[in-house]
Amino acid sequence: MNVSFQKTIDFISNWIELSEKEVELISSNLIVETFNKGDVILNQGQTSTTLKFVISGIYRVYQIKNGKEITSYFNYEHRNPLVASFTSLLKNEPSNEIIECITSGQLISIEYTKWVSFYKVSNALNTFGRLMAEQNYLLAIDRIESLQYKTATDRYNSFITLYPNLLNLIPMHYIASYLGITPESLSRIRKKL
Numbered sequence: 001m002n003v004s005f006q007k008t009i010d011f012i013s014n015w016i017e018l019s020e021k022e023v024e025l026i027s028s029n030l031i032v033e034t035f036n037k038g039d040v041i042l043n044q045g046q047t048s049t050t051l052k053f054v055i056s057g058i059y060r061v062y063q064i065k066n067g068k069e070i071t072s073y074f075n076y077e078h079r080n081p082l083v084a085s086f087t088s089l090l091k092n093e094p095s096n097e098i099i100e101c102i103t104s105g106q107l108i109s110i111e112y113t114k115w116v117s118f119y120k121v122s123n124a125l126n127t128f129g130r131l132m133a134e135q136n137y138l139l140a141i142d143r144i145e146s147l148q149y150k151t152a153t154d155r156y157n158s159f160i161t162l163y164p165n166l167l168n169l170i171p172m173h174y175i176a177s178y179l180g181i182t183p184e185s186l187s188r189i190r191k192k193l
Contacts, residue, residue, distance in 0.1 A: 008108045016124045031109045035101035042099040048088035050109045054081040057105015071177040155179045
């Protein structure tokens with residue numbers, strides 16, 4: 001089996017037990033995609049039709065509002081490894097988000113309609129889908145609570161905890177955007193710490 005496919009199977013197997021038939025079902029529908037730094041994976045206004053799993057690289061999900069980029073979150077292998085504009089994917093409508101590759105990497109892609117069809121033939125994959133939905137819900141709640149209830153300094157400290165390996169790999173203005181502050185404010189916070 002392709003090494004990238006195996007990483008995807010291993011990720012899924014951390015959540016559920018897969019039969020050989022389920023492994024074959026998944027593997028036969030996966031596609032490896034390679035991206036370079038700066039590649040746009042999904043544009044605002046484009047409809048998301050595939051679910052992607054991070055094999056390597058770092059990806060940023062953001063929107064442009066009034067000419068300003070607002071970073072929602074980052075995807076990488078150890079946190080948020082599922083890449084898609086989920087509102088677009090689930091509602092089958094144009095995305096408000098842009099997904100960009102910020103360090104070169106690979107994603108494993110599967111057509112979402114195909115993925116959902118697995119739920120009808122596999123209780124294990126149906127369970128996996130529910131677990132991923134629950135996990136994404138918890139991540140979204142954490143993000144909302146962070147922006148609503150934490151100070152900028154607390155949000156920065158949380159960022160360091162959540163994304164310890166990314167601090168030196170992501171441009172500071174992306175981090176400031178994620179934290180909901182200006183780059184100047186981020187610079188002041190970093191100097192104090």
